[in-house]
Amino acid sequence: MQQGKRDMSRPRVLVIIPAYNEQESIVDVVRSVVAAGYDYIVVNDGSSDATLSICRENGISVLNLPQNLGIGGAVQAGHRFAQTFGYDIDVQFDGDGQHDARFLDAIVALVESGADLAIGSRFLEETGGFTSTFMRRVGKSWLSWCLRHFAHISVSDPTSGFRACGRRAIDLFADNYPIDYPEPESIAVAAGLGLTIREMPVVMHERQGGVSSIGFAASAYYMVKVTLAILIAAMGHTARRGR
Amino acid sequence: MSVTLRICIAIFCILLAFYVIRLVSRRRLLLKYSLLWLTLVVGLLLSALFPDCVILLSGLLGFEMAANFIFFIGLFCLMAIALSLTVIVSRQSQKISVLTQRLAIVEYCQDKRQDTRGDA
Numbered sequence: 552m553q554q555g556k557r558d559m560s561r562p563r564v565l566v567i568i569p570a571y572n573e574q575e576s577i578v579d580v581v582r583s584v585v586a587a588g589y590d591y592i593v594v595n596d597g598s599s600d601a602t603l604s605i606c607r608e609n610g611i612s613v614l615n616l617p618q619n620l621g622i623g624g625a626v627q628a629g630h631r632f633a634q635t636f637g638y639d640i641d642v643q644f645d646g647d648g649q650h651d652a653r654f655l656d657a658i659v660a661l662v663e664s665g666a667d668l669a670i671g672s673r674f675l676e677e678t679g680g681f682t683s684t685f686m687r688r689v690g691k692s693w694l695s696w697c698l699r700h701f702a703h704i705s706v707s708d709p710t711s712g713f714r715a716c717g718r719r720a721i722d723l724f725a726d727n728y729p730i731d732y733p734e735p736e737s738i739a740v741a742a743g744l745g746l747t748i749r750e751m752p753v754v755m756h757e758r759q760g761g762v763s764s765i766g767f768a769a770s771a772y773y774m775v776k777v778t779l780a781i782l783i784a785a786m787g788h789t790a791r792r793g794r
Numbered sequence: 795m796s797v798t799l800r801i802c803i804a805i806f807c808i809l810l811a812f813y814v815i816r817l818v819s820r821r822r823l824l825l826k827y828s829l830l831w832l833t834l835v836v837g838l839l840l841s842a843l844f845p846d847c848v849i850l851l852s853g854l855l856g857f858e859m860a861a862n863f864i865f866f867i868g869l870f871c872l873m874a875i876a877l878s879l880t881v882i883v884s885r886q887s888q889k890i891s892v893l894t895q896r897l898a899i900v901e902y903c904q905d906k907r908q909d910t911r912g913d914a
Binding site: 614616730 | 887891894895896897898899901902
């Protein structure tokens with residue numbers, strides 16, 4: 552035990568950085584997290600570009616998935632990693648430069664103060680910054696409505712990928728995490744199991760490079776699938792409670 | 795149903811059964827999945843050999859023509875098989891995902907150990 556080196560009363564925090572073809576942005580993102588003073592792991596989700604070799608050249612720790620699993624599989628691998636190495640809190644932080652390391656302290660503090668799942672929201676306050684297109688905002692309002700009515704949880708930014716998890720949420724998500732478009736569905740599952748979910752305002756930027764994981768053509772499929780996923784997650788909860 | 799047609803169906807069934815058994819013996823099809831197909835083949839064979847039973851049964855169930863009854867049963871069986879296949883595919887993709895994640899963590903640990911050995 553290196554007693555002097557680390558304050559034992561502080562929780563161990565891991566920043567999970569999922570990266571799929573993020574060769575332009577990954578080094579800057581990792582540097583910003585290191586500068587903020589956090590442990591991190593980049594989860595390379597079977598990238599077909601130079602993401603992996605760039606990480607190795609720059610001495611960045613990488614959890615390298617031998618094949619592409621999608622964002623859900625990559626984040627779940629991060630939760631498993633946090634669980635395996637005994638972290639108390641993990642923070643999901645995108646590898647594309649959308650998220651700002653300035654907010655890491657605040658989102659970790661929110662988990663320390665009792666939240667199982669803390670979500671960084673673009674819409675909680677007028678924080679300025681990048682809030683995505685009009686159609687995306689309409690979609691988010693719909694998902695918020697679904698979560699409020701079916702999962703009984705009020706979340707202003709259900710698709711936010713800037714989230715922190717405490718031990719309970721890490722254990723839940725390490726075992727059970729949706730494959731694609733995972734954020735709203737995982738909120739419904741966590742709410743159904745009685746986890747405490749809190750939000751805090753954050754500012755997000757436009758992506759530095761790469762391509763968004765959701766193209767315009769996939770939007771309709773996305774909305775139908777996530778709505779169904781929330782409904783099924785909420786139904787599963789009702790069934791369990793009824794038993 | 796003409797005798798020629800019945801003989802043709804019977805031959806087709808026997809060939810299909812042999813093919814399924816050969817797939818199993820060459821380990822290209824798991825025994826537990828072959829049972830599904832063998833049951834279907836036996837059913838088809840029986841209905842070709844004893845068409846009167848099929849006609850009687852379809853009449854009892856209220857089908858106007860025995861052919862409709864056979865189509866209905868065939869479609870139902872194929873849908874059940876297709877559904878069970880998607881269940882199997884889903885289970886496998888979950889297992890592959892878990893294996894991929896575990897493998898990544900094991901490789902990470904291995905690299906770490908090599909690095910520390912290299913430093914020492």
